[in-house]
Amino acid sequence: MTELAILLGLAAAGYGLSRWTQFPAIPFLLAGSLGLSAIGAVGDPAFVEDVLFLSVSVLLFVAGTDLSLTRVGPFRRTAFLIGAVQFAGLAAAALGIAFGLDYSPTDALHLGLALAASSTIVGVHLLQRRQQMFEPFGRTVLGALLLQDILLVLLLPLLIRLPDGAAAVMGSLGGTIVLIVGVGVVMKGLVPVLLERELDAETQLLVVLGVLFGFMEAAAWLNVPLFAAAFLAGVSLSGFPFSGIAHSEMQPLYDFFSAIFFASLGVAAARPDPTLIGHAALFAGAVLVLTPLIVAIVGEWMGLVARSALESGLLLAQTSELSLVVGLQALVAGQIGGEVFSVIVLTTVFTMMATPLLTSETVVWELVRWHPSRRPAPLPEVPSNHVLVLGGGRSARPLLRLLRESDHETVVVDEDPTVVDRLRDRGVRCVCGDGRDRSVLLEAGGAQARVVVSLLRDPRSVGPLLDYVGDTVPILVRVFEDHEAAWVEAQGGTPVRFAQAAGDAFMDWFQQTRSTAQDEPMSPSP
Structure with a gap:
């Protein structure tokens, strides 16, 4: 109970700072949990591990309900191309940096995968706060986030099973595909039936939890990581209007487990030293510089105007909460050490703290002024009566x-x-x-x-x-x-x-x- 009380106290402090500074709470919670790790305040690793896996299941389930293809609309092709190019570009850059810093191939692969995707929680939060969810670039960002989350869900089980051989990798891939088929079954079969029935709030919550537990039970039987099942269960309920029902029913649980997850995550990491902090700063710099550049180039090529393309890149310029899941899953499996996990956590802290600043109106327009587009000669004369x-x-x-x-x-x-x-x-x-x-x-x-x-x-x-x-x-x-x-x-x-x-x-x-x-x-x- 002492560990739980400490984590709850940190969560309360983190959300208080978030409300005061108008920054997302996640970086404050992660930084505080790294501090707990440094002083050894929480000494029961088994308790922390149980809390993390329970929390991440709820988080990913609710995050999945926000990601629907219908919200992307006609910008689907642009969004998916941006998401794919950014994912591949950042993964390659992270691999190159990791090898340059003498990380092992296994560590480099996990770092590359962890830093390739952007945060759905941060991106959606900023779009909702600025009322930009349904603007063209807002829909583009949502589509890119959806694609990247699905790529992580598909690739992480394969990476986790890689040491067990090709048969294990193919089995994990097959199990994940079965779960994706299940998403379509729930979307097209179960959800329409539920919408026809006027269910009370308690029954709705039970149905939502039933879908979550059903996917997780199937994942355990198929030997697929449970976090993948939780995320896909959320996606299966992401269609309008049932996504609103699922989100509203799960919101109190989401708020609680979100605070607990990020408050306890850093406890599992190694104590950060100057070397790890320097490595994390280097990875964070690559994310903050390369993401806007890649997204701006691809976005303009696909028809977005300069400001929208650049603002999309800045909104995507942070590592994902799923990146933390990548590190956590590899840490528990014994494939990476606490030092590599600490680098992933620190990189997430740095990039999530920078995103609200980089996406401000002043910064966006200042960067637009540096756009290399052609600027024809000014008007030959001052117009009048126009x-x-x-x-x-x-x-x-x-x-x-x-x-x-x-x-x-x-x-x-x-x-x-x-x-x-x-x-x-x-x-x-x-x-x-x-x-x-x-x-x-x-x-x-x-x-x-x-x-x-x-x-x-x-x-x-x-x-x-x-x-x-x-x-x-x-x-x-x-x-x-x-x-x-x-x-x-x-x-x-x-x-x-x-x-x-x-x-x-x-x-x-x-x-x-x-x-x-x-x-x-x-x-x-x-």
Whole structure:
């Protein structure tokens, strides 16, 4: 009980720091558990091992319910290519670094596999907090995470069975394939039946736990690691709307076991010394540098704009909680030592701590400015009596189409060089730069415009423009919240509420469609 009390105390402290600093709790819990390992506060390794395997089963089960192909939508091909290239590239880089540091082939293989995937928990958490789950790059990130998790689930059983020979490896692969077939059976057979029945909350929880235990029992019979079964059980319930039911019923258990898992994980690692910390820093640096680079290149090649591709790479630039499972499984199997496991844990701590900082708005745009895309010559002269549009992304397409059809001269200001290049290729006059920069507004003819339309993410970004043009040019600003509209009005601009504009556009379309249908002559009945 003493060990449990210590772990619970660490969990409470870690989540308190997380709420105070707005960082994910995982790095704090891992760092604290490494501290417990260093002072030897928890001395029962058997207890820690039992806690870890029970906790990871619940964690992976709930994480699996968040990963559905339907959420990826039309970005499936882009997401899977990004996930595969990143997985292979980071695995190769980690192998190279490990061999360069004189790790054994077995240690290098586990390090390569552990560092190849990104964290589903961190990625989903950041997307949900920023309300970006259903943006194109958000769906791309989810698809890449799904693919990488499945690759780890497939490859780790093979790596664990590798010392036992080819027959054991093939048996493990066959067992995993059977479980994947079971995912399809539950998705297509069981879940539709459950949705037809109005089950109470207690019965729903029992059904969810029954699916989890059923997969784990099958895994024990097929000699497949239990963590793989737990994850695949979650994926089998990831379809809408049953995933919401499963997630809500398991959320209290998830919160508890998440805290216990990460608070106890570092206890199983060796005490970190300067050498191990240096190795972990080197691996973490490779993850933080190579991941955004690989994802940005592949993402743009597949059609993402520069900002979305780069932001996707930054969101994926950390090692996965499944990486910790890779290390834990190998440690228990005796294939790696506590030192290698400690490097994996430290690398996860370093990268998870860095991700919230790297994905901030300031860092993302600063990196976009270094984009090597071509930047054609500036406008030959300052335009006048034109429509100035700030922001040329997806949301600007309907407006630009209408402006082109009405023969209004248009100039677009956008900071993303890929967006600017695409618009210029379509004949749209553009200025590549920050719409908050007065020199950019001067080049785009902000004070000489007929009207300015701002589609920037943050409505407050038009503050410098409002100060620059004063009351001489009407400025329309897209807003999402009432307090944003009030601020724009106080500054002299005209807010356009996104929800209201979308509703008006829909009603116009509906009225036009209904009028057309009423005017069409009805065909005589046979």
